[in-house]
Amino acid sequence: MASDVVFNAKEIVKALEALEPGMKKVLVREVKFAAKPTISAIKSAIPKVNPFISSVRPVANTRGRLGWGVKVAADTVKPSFKTKASKKFAVTSLVSIVVSSPATALADVAGKGSGAVLNPVTKSYPYKDGSRTHRTTTQGQKMIKHLRSKNASNFVYPAAENSLPMVQAEIKLILERYAAKVNRKLN
Amino acid sequence: MSVIIKLLSKFDDSGIRKAKGSFSGLKGAIGAIGIGVGISQITDLLLDSAKAAAGDAKSTKLLNTQLVRNAGATKAQIKQSDKFIEKLSLQTGILDDDLRPAYAKFGNVTGNVTKAQKLLTITLDAAAGSGKSQTKIANAVAKAYDGNTKSLIAMFPELKKSKDVLGDFTKEYKGMAEINADPFMKFNNSMDILKEKLGAVILPLLSDFVDYISKDGGPIDQVSKFLDSFQDPNSDASKMFTDIKNAVKDAFGYVKDFFALFGNGDAMKGFANVGSTLVKMLPALIALKAIMVLASTGKAIASLVTAMGLIQGKNAIPGGGGNTPIVAPTGGGGGKTGIANKVGGFLKFAPMIGVGMGGDITNDINPTTGKTFKQSIADEFAAQNKARKDKATNNIINITVTNADPKATVDAIAKYVKLNGALPSVLTTGKYGR
Numbered sequence: 001m002a003s004d005v006v007f008n009a010k011e012i013v014k015a016l017e018a019l020e021p022g023m024k025k026v027l028v029r030e031v032k033f034a035a036k037p038t039i040s041a042i043k044s045a046i047p048k049v050n051p052f053i054s055s056v057r058p059v060a061n062t063r064g065r066l067g068w069g070v071k072v073a074a075d076t077v078k079p080s081f082k083t084k085a086s087k088k089f090a091v092t093s094l095v096s097i098v099v100s101s102p103a104t105a106l107a108d109v110a111g112k113g114s115g116a117v118l119n120p121v122t123k124s125y126p127y128k129d130g131s132r133t134h135r136t137t138t139q140g141q142k143m144i145k146h147l148r149s150k151n152a153s154n155f156v157y158p159a160a161e162n163s164l165p166m167v168q169a170e171i172k173l174i175l176e177r178y179a180a181k182v183n184r185k186l187n
Numbered sequence: 188m189s190v191i192i193k194l195l196s197k198f199d200d201s202g203i204r205k206a207k208g209s210f211s212g213l214k215g216a217i218g219a220i221g222i223g224v225g226i227s228q229i230t231d232l233l234l235d236s237a238k239a240a241a242g243d244a245k246s247t248k249l250l251n252t253q254l255v256r257n258a259g260a261t262k263a264q265i266k267q268s269d270k271f272i273e274k275l276s277l278q279t280g281i282l283d284d285d286l287r288p289a290y291a292k293f294g295n296v297t298g299n300v301t302k303a304q305k306l307l308t309i310t311l312d313a314a315a316g317s318g319k320s321q322t323k324i325a326n327a328v329a330k331a332y333d334g335n336t337k338s339l340i341a342m343f344p345e346l347k348k349s350k351d352v353l354g355d356f357t358k359e360y361k362g363m364a365e366i367n368a369d370p371f372m373k374f375n376n377s378m379d380i381l382k383e384k385l386g387a388v389i390l391p392l393l394s395d396f397v398d399y400i401s402k403d404g405g406p407i408d409q410v411s412k413f414l415d416s417f418q419d420p421n422s423d424a425s426k427m428f429t430d431i432k433n434a435v436k437d438a439f440g441y442v443k444d445f446f447a448l449f450g451n452g453d454a455m456k457g458f459a460n461v462g463s464t465l466v467k468m469l470p471a472l473i474a475l476k477a478i479m480v481l482a483s484t485g486k487a488i489a490s491l492v493t494a495m496g497l498i499q500g501k502n503a504i505p506g507g508g509g510n511t512p513i514v515a516p517t518g519g520g521g522g523k524t525g526i527a528n529k530v531g532g533f534l535k536f537a538p539m540i541g542v543g544m545g546g547d548i549t550n551d552i553n554p555t556t557g558k559t560f561k562q563s564i565a566d567e568f569a570a571q572n573k574a575r576k577d578k579a580t581n582n583i584i585n586i587t588v589t590n591a592d593p594k595a596t597v598d599a600i601a602k603y604v605k606l607n608g609a610l611p612s613v614l615t616t617g618k619y620g621r
Contacts, residue, residue, distance in 0.1 A: 004195055005196045005198050006195060008199075080191075083197070083199075087205065088202075089203075091198050092196065092199070093191070093196050095194040098190070099191075102188035104190070156190045164192075168195060171194055172195065175195070
């Protein structure tokens with residue numbers, strides 16, 4: 001999913017704030033508002049019930065750190081606007097949509113792999129006074145199979161795809177409008 | 188873990204450039220310790236090291252003096268202080284030169300080396316933890332130690348309700364300097380300390396060298412005297428340069444006169460004539476080679492005279508060491524415009540070079556022949572002209588070669604004719620012909 005690249009975004013935002021304090025806030029608000037259709041689409045695509053729960057073989061722990069709806073609601077989708085530069089990459093995201101629930105992210109990507117077990121035995125790990133290993137269980141494979149059967153995976157991107165071109169164009173227009181404002185005031 | 192959908196991207200390489208800057212600093216430090224560097228960089232490093240060591244020694248001496256005066260530090264304590272500063276610098280990545288003033292201040296305030304070290308550590312921790320100026324914190328901590336906590340509390344309002352301001356302050360920022368230390372700065376600091384240590388070894392050597400070259404009668408003194416001697420016109424050095432100057436002037440005069448011979452007194456015109464002759468005439472290439480060979484033997488202007496004789500092919504004049512022509516003159520050689528006449532005129536200007544040739548080409552009388560060079564040439568030309576006229580009817584060319592095999596000479600001429608189809612035109616036609 002390719003996105004357009006904007007140059008001098010940081011400088012534009014900085015100059016905007018210098019010209020009229022508070023303008024940056026307005027810009028970010030407008031950009032985030034423009035992203036709403038995509039956010040709504042993703043939210044509606046996220047399952048309302050825990051897709052990991054199976055009547056056939058219930059997943060043992062759904063209340064852990066990465067559990068469905070634990071700490072972060074499963075349908076938490078937020079727009080993000082970052083002008084900070086990266087030390088590793090020259091091209092980074094300026095505006096993005098983040099689905100922040102780990103359980104939702106897991107469910108979204110689950111089933112994409114082959115499901116093959118890498119090692120039949122786990123690595124040695126500390127246990128009580130010593131250490132131990134155990135055979136790899138088939139729980140993961142079962143979970144993937146279950147998600148596939150319910151069509152519960154890969155829902156974020158398909159949901160976003162429809163509204164994405166329009167949202168991208170709108171955000172670009174907003175940035176161009178503000179860049180023109182900066183240029184006009186500077187010149 | 189989250190899913191991120193990019194709506195719009197930005198291009199901004201400032202972060203990468205910043206990271207690169209850090210690495211270039213690292214590269215500089217690596218270069219400074221002589222990894223993969225050339226000789227000049229190593230010498231630069233040695234000089235830099237000596238310079239750093241000199242600066243470091245000065246700064247250390249200043250601190251030690253203050254510690255002795257104000258904190259009553261013993262020799263052992265001073266030694267320990269030096270190590271403490273070095274260790275602190277390595278741990279925190281702060282230059283030792285920046286640490287010493289604060290340390291001296293605390294030594295002055297506390298009158299105790301150990302307490303000064305503690306206060307310095309607290310200051311660095313607080314500066315690293317809060318991002319505030321190290322100097323300002325040092326001043327505030329020094330005041331707080333004396334009981335005036337106002338400025339410290341103003342800088343760190345969280346200490347307002349504290350009963351033990353300095354104690355709480357220490358607890359709050361303990362170990363922050365080491366945690367927040369910039370690894371690149373730490374590395375650079377290590378290299379600087381290495382450089383200073385290297386410089387400490389080199390500095391005495393450099394000092395000895397400076398003493399040696401600057402002592403009375405040493406190299407600097409001698410060079411100064413030598414340079415001073417140029418101001419005295421009677422000194423040997425000054426005379427030598429005067430001689431060189433005159434020699435250059437004379438040599439230029441000779442060259443000018445030489446070319447003037449071929450341009451009716453105009454050197455530039457003469458030079459052009461010589462040039463055109465060189466281009467046009469067949470033996471020019473041979474002559475040019477002769478010029479180069481003869482000139483390379485150091486026979487200079489007189490060699491050019493010989494060479495020009497070969498170019499014109501009109502006649503020949505004595506070579507470097509001998510006084511017998513190698514080819515008989517074919518007429519005109521003794522005339523007004525003949526080369527011998529020109530050479531005779533030129534030689535008036537070149538007695539010194541003539542002597543250098545070893546032959547009788549000056550106005551001096553040759554003790555062997557009892558004649559001057561000009562007389563010898565004129566006689567020789569006259570004799571050869573006579574012989575040429577006598578044999579002109581027989582279409583025979585006389586070739587007089589001294590100390591040479593006549594058969595070899597005839598063979599050489601036959602070979603030339605075979606290769607070129609005929610003898611040179613100057614020998615067969617025109618006014619120089621038979």
